[in-house]
Amino acid sequence: MDMFQRIDAQQLDLLKEVGNIGAGNAATALSTMLNKTIEMNVPSVNVVPFNQMTETVGGDEAVVVAIFLRIEGECPGNLFFMLPVGEATVLIQNLIGEEQVDFSNPPVSELAASAMQEVGNILAGSYLSSLSDFTKIPLQPSVPALAVDMTMAILSHGLIEISKVGDYAIVIETEIKEETAKNETKTTGHFFLLPDPESFAIIFNALGVDTDE
Protein backbone atom coordinates (compact mmCIF):
# COMPACT_ATOMS: atom_id res chain seq x y z
CA MET A 1 0.00 0.00 0.00
CA ASP A 2 2.22 2.83 -1.25
CA MET A 3 -0.50 5.38 -0.52
CA PHE A 4 0.15 4.86 3.18
CA GLN A 5 3.90 5.04 2.91
CA ARG A 6 3.62 8.36 1.11
CA ILE A 7 1.95 10.16 3.99
CA ASP A 8 4.42 12.66 5.41
CA ALA A 9 4.56 14.54 8.70
CA GLN A 10 2.62 17.51 7.40
CA GLN A 11 -0.19 15.32 6.10
CA LEU A 12 -0.26 13.41 9.37
CA ASP A 13 -0.69 16.68 11.25
CA LEU A 14 -3.56 17.62 8.97
CA LEU A 15 -5.32 14.32 9.63
CA LYS A 16 -4.86 14.88 13.37
CA GLU A 17 -6.42 18.30 12.95
CA VAL A 18 -9.35 16.64 11.19
CA GLY A 19 -9.83 14.39 14.24
CA ASN A 20 -9.33 17.31 16.58
CA ILE A 21 -11.95 19.53 15.01
CA GLY A 22 -14.48 16.77 14.57
CA ALA A 23 -14.25 15.26 18.03
CA GLY A 24 -13.83 18.68 19.68
CA ASN A 25 -17.21 19.77 18.43
CA ALA A 26 -18.78 16.45 19.33
CA ALA A 27 -17.34 16.69 22.87
CA THR A 28 -18.87 20.14 23.22
CA ALA A 29 -22.22 18.81 22.08
CA LEU A 30 -22.04 15.96 24.60
CA SER A 31 -20.96 18.40 27.33
CA THR A 32 -24.04 20.49 26.71
CA MET A 33 -26.29 17.44 26.62
CA LEU A 34 -25.02 16.08 29.95
CA ASN A 35 -24.10 19.35 31.63
CA LYS A 36 -20.68 17.87 32.44
CA THR A 37 -17.16 18.67 31.36
CA ILE A 38 -16.12 16.36 28.54
CA GLU A 39 -12.51 16.43 27.46
CA MET A 40 -10.65 14.84 24.63
CA ASN A 41 -7.23 13.40 23.97
CA VAL A 42 -4.96 14.51 21.19
CA PRO A 43 -6.18 12.48 18.23
CA SER A 44 -3.98 9.69 16.99
CA VAL A 45 -3.56 8.89 13.34
CA ASN A 46 -2.16 5.46 12.66
CA VAL A 47 -1.77 3.03 9.85
CA VAL A 48 -3.23 -0.02 11.54
CA PRO A 49 -3.25 -3.63 10.35
CA PHE A 50 -6.83 -4.97 10.53
CA ASN A 51 -5.83 -7.43 13.21
CA GLN A 52 -4.73 -4.69 15.60
CA MET A 53 -7.65 -2.34 15.09
CA THR A 54 -9.48 -3.21 18.27
CA GLU A 55 -6.57 -2.89 20.68
CA THR A 56 -7.40 0.62 21.86
CA VAL A 57 -10.97 -0.31 22.70
CA GLY A 58 -10.34 -3.48 24.68
CA GLY A 59 -9.85 -6.25 22.14
CA ASP A 60 -11.77 -8.13 19.45
CA GLU A 61 -14.49 -9.42 21.71
CA ALA A 62 -15.01 -6.45 24.04
CA VAL A 63 -18.68 -5.51 23.83
CA VAL A 64 -19.33 -1.94 22.78
CA VAL A 65 -22.26 0.23 21.86
CA ALA A 66 -21.52 1.59 18.41
CA ILE A 67 -23.05 4.19 16.17
CA PHE A 68 -22.07 3.85 12.55
CA LEU A 69 -22.43 6.28 9.68
CA ARG A 70 -21.41 5.73 6.11
CA ILE A 71 -20.23 8.92 4.45
CA GLU A 72 -21.10 9.11 0.76
CA GLY A 73 -20.23 11.75 -1.81
CA GLU A 74 -16.86 12.87 -3.06
CA CYS A 75 -15.03 11.94 0.13
CA PRO A 76 -16.44 8.54 1.12
CA GLY A 77 -15.59 6.80 4.34
CA ASN A 78 -16.94 5.42 7.60
CA LEU A 79 -17.42 7.01 10.99
CA PHE A 80 -17.87 5.02 14.19
CA PHE A 81 -18.60 6.31 17.66
CA MET A 82 -18.02 3.58 20.23
CA LEU A 83 -18.83 3.57 23.91
CA PRO A 84 -18.09 0.91 26.50
CA VAL A 85 -21.42 -0.71 27.52
CA GLY A 86 -21.14 0.64 31.06
CA GLU A 87 -20.75 4.21 29.83
CA ALA A 88 -23.62 3.89 27.39
CA THR A 89 -25.81 2.53 30.19
CA VAL A 90 -25.13 5.44 32.54
CA LEU A 91 -25.48 7.97 29.73
CA ILE A 92 -28.88 6.73 28.64
CA GLN A 93 -30.14 6.17 32.21
CA ASN A 94 -29.37 9.83 32.88
CA LEU A 95 -30.92 11.06 29.69
CA ILE A 96 -34.26 9.23 29.82
CA GLY A 97 -34.51 8.52 33.54
CA GLU A 98 -35.07 4.81 33.01
CA GLU A 99 -33.17 2.89 35.69
CA GLN A 100 -33.45 -0.58 34.17
CA VAL A 101 -31.57 0.29 30.98
CA ASP A 102 -28.58 -2.04 30.69
CA PHE A 103 -26.62 -2.20 27.46
CA SER A 104 -24.50 -5.04 28.82
CA ASN A 105 -27.60 -7.19 28.73
CA PRO A 106 -29.24 -6.52 25.35
CA PRO A 107 -31.80 -6.04 23.93
CA VAL A 108 -32.66 -2.71 25.55
CA SER A 109 -36.04 -1.00 25.37
CA GLU A 110 -37.02 0.78 22.20
CA LEU A 111 -36.85 4.11 24.01
CA ALA A 112 -33.30 3.45 25.23
CA ALA A 113 -32.18 2.34 21.80
CA SER A 114 -33.68 5.35 20.09
CA ALA A 115 -32.19 7.70 22.72
CA MET A 116 -28.78 6.12 22.11
CA GLN A 117 -29.25 6.47 18.40
CA GLU A 118 -30.17 10.13 18.82
CA VAL A 119 -27.08 10.79 20.95
CA GLY A 120 -24.99 9.14 18.27
CA ASN A 121 -26.75 11.18 15.62
CA ILE A 122 -25.97 14.46 17.40
CA LEU A 123 -22.34 13.57 18.14
CA ALA A 124 -21.55 12.14 14.73
CA GLY A 125 -23.42 14.99 13.08
CA SER A 126 -21.38 17.59 14.93
CA TYR A 127 -18.18 15.69 14.11
CA LEU A 128 -18.98 15.60 10.42
CA SER A 129 -20.38 19.10 10.05
CA SER A 130 -17.28 20.66 11.61
CA LEU A 131 -15.15 18.44 9.41
CA SER A 132 -17.10 19.58 6.38
CA ASP A 133 -16.73 23.26 7.41
CA PHE A 134 -13.00 22.79 7.88
CA THR A 135 -12.32 21.06 4.59
CA LYS A 136 -15.10 22.69 2.55
CA ILE A 137 -15.90 19.20 1.30
CA PRO A 138 -19.62 18.38 1.30
CA LEU A 139 -20.13 15.16 3.28
CA GLN A 140 -23.33 13.18 2.98
CA PRO A 141 -23.72 10.89 5.99
CA SER A 142 -26.20 8.03 6.01
CA VAL A 143 -28.79 7.73 8.76
CA PRO A 144 -26.84 6.48 11.80
CA ALA A 145 -27.22 2.84 12.72
CA LEU A 146 -26.85 1.36 16.20
CA ALA A 147 -25.35 -1.96 17.22
CA VAL A 148 -24.32 -3.51 20.53
CA ASP A 149 -21.80 -6.21 19.81
CA MET A 150 -18.19 -7.37 19.68
CA THR A 151 -15.80 -4.61 18.64
CA MET A 152 -14.21 -6.58 15.82
CA ALA A 153 -17.52 -7.63 14.33
CA ILE A 154 -18.62 -4.00 14.28
CA LEU A 155 -15.41 -2.44 13.00
CA SER A 156 -15.02 -5.01 10.24
CA HIS A 157 -18.17 -3.58 8.71
CA GLY A 158 -16.27 -0.36 8.09
CA LEU A 159 -13.32 -2.18 6.56
CA ILE A 160 -15.06 -3.78 3.60
CA GLU A 161 -14.25 -1.01 1.09
CA ILE A 162 -10.73 -0.57 2.44
CA SER A 163 -10.06 -4.30 2.42
CA LYS A 164 -10.32 -4.43 -1.37
CA VAL A 165 -7.12 -2.38 -1.49
CA GLY A 166 -5.06 -3.79 1.38
CA ASP A 167 -4.86 -5.06 4.92
CA TYR A 168 -4.26 -1.74 6.60
CA ALA A 169 -6.52 1.19 7.41
CA ILE A 170 -5.59 4.75 8.24
CA VAL A 171 -7.48 5.32 11.44
CA ILE A 172 -8.12 8.78 12.83
CA GLU A 173 -9.01 8.04 16.42
CA THR A 174 -10.03 10.42 19.18
CA GLU A 175 -10.86 9.44 22.73
CA ILE A 176 -13.27 11.58 24.69
CA LYS A 177 -13.37 11.39 28.47
CA GLU A 178 -14.91 12.93 31.53
CA GLU A 179 -13.55 13.85 34.90
CA THR A 180 -14.99 11.88 37.82
CA ALA A 181 -15.63 13.25 41.31
CA LYS A 182 -12.23 11.98 42.47
CA ASN A 183 -10.44 13.98 39.79
CA GLU A 184 -9.78 10.86 37.78
CA THR A 185 -10.71 10.60 34.16
CA LYS A 186 -12.57 7.78 32.51
CA THR A 187 -13.14 7.05 28.90
CA THR A 188 -16.48 8.10 27.56
CA GLY A 189 -16.03 6.93 24.03
CA HIS A 190 -13.96 6.72 20.88
CA PHE A 191 -14.43 8.18 17.44
CA PHE A 192 -12.97 6.22 14.56
CA LEU A 193 -12.87 7.91 11.18
CA LEU A 194 -11.93 5.50 8.39
CA PRO A 195 -11.74 7.34 5.07
CA ASP A 196 -11.91 5.15 1.97
CA PRO A 197 -8.50 4.94 0.29
CA GLU A 198 -9.36 7.39 -2.48
CA SER A 199 -10.52 10.03 0.00
CA PHE A 200 -7.11 10.96 1.37
CA ALA A 201 -6.01 12.78 -1.78
CA ILE A 202 -9.29 14.71 -1.70
CA ILE A 203 -8.83 15.70 1.95
CA PHE A 204 -5.22 16.77 1.38
CA ASN A 205 -6.06 18.74 -1.73
CA ALA A 206 -8.95 20.48 0.01
CA LEU A 207 -6.56 21.53 2.76
CA GLY A 208 -3.99 22.81 0.30
CA VAL A 209 -1.40 20.06 0.60
CA ASP A 210 0.16 18.71 -2.54
CA THR A 211 -0.15 14.98 -2.98
CA ASP A 212 2.15 14.76 -5.98
CA GLU A 213 5.20 12.60 -5.56
Next chain:
Amino acid sequence: MNEVVKVGMADLNVSKSPNSIRTSGLGSCVGVVIYDERMKLAGMAHIMLPDSSMAKNGGLNRAKYADTAITDLLVLMEREGANKIGLKAKMAGGAQMFQFSSSSEVMRIGPRNVEAVREQLKKHKIQLISEDVGGNSGRTIEFDPASFSLSIRTVSQGTREI
Protein backbone atom coordinates in the same frame (compact mmCIF):
# COMPACT_ATOMS: atom_id res chain seq x y z
CA MET B 1 -0.98 -28.69 27.17
CA ASN B 2 -3.77 -28.02 24.69
CA GLU B 3 -3.35 -24.88 22.71
CA VAL B 4 -5.76 -22.71 20.81
CA VAL B 5 -4.58 -21.78 17.34
CA LYS B 6 -5.75 -18.24 16.56
CA VAL B 7 -6.89 -17.17 13.14
CA GLY B 8 -6.99 -13.40 12.55
CA MET B 9 -9.12 -11.42 10.14
CA ALA B 10 -8.30 -12.30 6.51
CA ASP B 11 -6.13 -15.12 7.78
CA LEU B 12 -6.10 -18.93 7.73
CA ASN B 13 -4.43 -21.72 9.67
CA VAL B 14 -4.63 -25.40 10.57
CA SER B 15 -4.76 -27.26 13.86
CA LYS B 16 -4.52 -30.88 14.97
CA SER B 17 -6.19 -32.53 17.95
CA PRO B 18 -5.80 -31.86 20.90
CA ASN B 19 -5.35 -28.25 19.85
CA SER B 20 -8.46 -26.32 18.90
CA ILE B 21 -8.68 -23.49 16.39
CA ARG B 22 -10.49 -20.21 16.85
CA THR B 23 -11.35 -16.86 15.30
CA SER B 24 -13.07 -13.98 17.03
CA GLY B 25 -15.41 -11.15 16.16
CA LEU B 26 -16.91 -12.37 12.89
CA GLY B 27 -19.36 -9.78 11.61
CA SER B 28 -20.13 -9.90 7.91
CA CYS B 29 -17.02 -12.06 7.58
CA VAL B 30 -17.41 -15.84 7.38
CA GLY B 31 -15.44 -18.36 9.41
CA VAL B 32 -15.21 -21.65 7.54
CA VAL B 33 -13.79 -24.85 9.01
CA ILE B 34 -12.72 -27.74 6.81
CA TYR B 35 -11.80 -30.94 8.63
CA ASP B 36 -10.46 -34.44 8.12
CA GLU B 37 -12.19 -36.74 10.64
CA ARG B 38 -9.67 -39.55 10.42
CA MET B 39 -6.64 -37.31 10.90
CA LYS B 40 -8.41 -35.12 13.49
CA LEU B 41 -7.09 -32.18 11.52
CA ALA B 42 -8.93 -28.91 10.90
CA GLY B 43 -8.27 -25.82 8.84
CA MET B 44 -10.01 -22.50 9.38
CA ALA B 45 -10.24 -19.35 7.27
CA HIS B 46 -11.62 -15.94 8.29
CA ILE B 47 -13.00 -14.63 4.99
CA MET B 48 -13.85 -10.95 4.41
CA LEU B 49 -14.87 -10.79 0.75
CA PRO B 50 -16.54 -13.23 -1.67
CA ASP B 51 -14.18 -13.14 -4.62
CA SER B 52 -10.55 -12.27 -5.37
CA SER B 53 -11.64 -10.43 -8.51
CA MET B 54 -12.78 -7.63 -6.14
CA ALA B 55 -9.17 -6.82 -5.22
CA LYS B 56 -7.90 -3.44 -6.36
CA ASN B 57 -4.29 -2.27 -6.71
CA GLY B 58 -2.79 -5.73 -7.06
CA GLY B 59 -1.55 -6.54 -3.53
CA LEU B 60 -3.57 -9.67 -2.91
CA ASN B 61 -3.93 -11.29 0.50
CA ARG B 62 -5.33 -14.62 -0.66
CA ALA B 63 -6.75 -15.50 2.77
CA LYS B 64 -9.20 -12.60 2.48
CA TYR B 65 -11.33 -13.97 -0.36
CA ALA B 66 -13.56 -17.04 -0.36
CA ASP B 67 -12.18 -18.51 -3.59
CA THR B 68 -8.45 -18.12 -2.91
CA ALA B 69 -8.70 -18.78 0.84
CA ILE B 70 -10.37 -22.16 0.41
CA THR B 71 -7.94 -23.21 -2.34
CA ASP B 72 -4.95 -22.28 -0.15
CA LEU B 73 -6.47 -23.85 2.96
CA LEU B 74 -6.84 -27.16 1.13
CA VAL B 75 -3.20 -27.05 -0.02
CA LEU B 76 -2.07 -26.37 3.54
CA MET B 77 -4.23 -29.19 4.92
CA GLU B 78 -2.95 -31.69 2.40
CA ARG B 79 0.58 -30.75 3.34
CA GLU B 80 -0.36 -31.59 6.94
CA GLY B 81 -1.59 -35.00 5.85
CA ALA B 82 -5.29 -34.45 5.13
CA ASN B 83 -6.94 -36.67 2.56
CA LYS B 84 -8.72 -34.55 -0.02
CA ILE B 85 -11.51 -37.10 -0.35
CA GLY B 86 -14.16 -37.07 2.35
CA LEU B 87 -13.38 -33.67 3.83
CA LYS B 88 -16.22 -32.02 5.70
CA ALA B 89 -16.99 -28.39 6.53
CA LYS B 90 -18.87 -26.16 8.92
CA MET B 91 -19.29 -22.42 8.74
CA ALA B 92 -20.57 -19.44 10.71
CA GLY B 93 -20.82 -15.68 10.23
CA GLY B 94 -22.11 -13.56 7.37
CA ALA B 95 -24.17 -11.31 9.61
CA GLN B 96 -25.49 -7.88 8.80
CA MET B 97 -24.20 -5.81 11.71
CA PHE B 98 -26.16 -2.66 10.96
CA GLN B 99 -29.72 -2.32 9.72
CA PHE B 100 -30.09 0.08 6.84
CA SER B 101 -32.87 0.55 4.37
CA SER B 102 -30.33 0.84 1.56
CA SER B 103 -29.39 -2.30 -0.30
CA SER B 104 -25.90 -1.23 -1.30
CA GLU B 105 -23.18 -3.73 -2.02
CA VAL B 106 -21.55 -3.25 1.37
CA MET B 107 -24.79 -4.05 3.18
CA ARG B 108 -25.18 -7.34 1.35
CA ILE B 109 -21.62 -8.50 1.87
CA GLY B 110 -22.48 -11.02 4.64
CA PRO B 111 -24.92 -13.10 2.56
CA ARG B 112 -22.61 -12.85 -0.44
CA ASN B 113 -19.70 -14.19 1.60
CA VAL B 114 -21.86 -17.11 2.76
CA GLU B 115 -22.97 -17.86 -0.79
CA ALA B 116 -19.39 -17.69 -2.09
CA VAL B 117 -18.16 -20.14 0.57
CA ARG B 118 -21.01 -22.55 -0.27
CA GLU B 119 -20.06 -22.42 -3.93
CA GLN B 120 -16.38 -23.04 -3.26
CA LEU B 121 -17.15 -25.99 -1.00
CA LYS B 122 -19.37 -27.46 -3.69
CA LYS B 123 -16.66 -26.91 -6.29
CA HIS B 124 -14.12 -28.79 -4.17
CA LYS B 125 -16.70 -31.50 -3.33
CA ILE B 126 -16.58 -30.83 0.38
CA GLN B 127 -19.73 -31.70 2.28
CA LEU B 128 -21.15 -28.82 4.37
CA ILE B 129 -22.34 -30.48 7.60
CA SER B 130 -23.80 -27.50 9.46
CA GLU B 131 -23.86 -23.74 9.47
CA ASP B 132 -24.94 -20.79 11.58
CA VAL B 133 -25.11 -17.81 9.24
CA GLY B 134 -26.90 -14.50 8.74
CA GLY B 135 -28.71 -12.59 11.45
CA ASN B 136 -27.23 -9.45 12.93
CA SER B 137 -24.93 -10.64 15.70
CA GLY B 138 -21.17 -10.88 15.81
CA ARG B 139 -19.78 -14.38 16.43
CA THR B 140 -16.66 -15.90 17.93
CA ILE B 141 -16.10 -19.49 16.87
CA GLU B 142 -13.88 -22.31 18.06
CA PHE B 143 -13.53 -25.74 16.48
CA ASP B 144 -12.36 -28.88 18.26
CA PRO B 145 -10.72 -31.27 15.74
CA ALA B 146 -11.27 -34.21 18.12
CA SER B 147 -15.05 -33.92 18.53
CA PHE B 148 -15.70 -32.03 15.25
CA SER B 149 -17.81 -29.62 17.26
CA LEU B 150 -17.95 -25.94 16.31
CA SER B 151 -18.83 -23.75 19.26
CA ILE B 152 -20.32 -20.36 18.47
CA ARG B 153 -20.56 -17.51 20.95
CA THR B 154 -22.68 -14.41 20.45
CA VAL B 155 -23.14 -11.46 22.81
CA SER B 156 -26.91 -11.82 23.10
CA GLN B 157 -27.42 -15.60 22.91
CA GLY B 158 -24.44 -17.10 24.70
CA THR B 159 -22.70 -20.19 23.34
CA ARG B 160 -24.10 -22.99 21.22
CA GLU B 161 -22.57 -25.86 19.29
CA ILE B 162 -23.16 -27.03 15.76
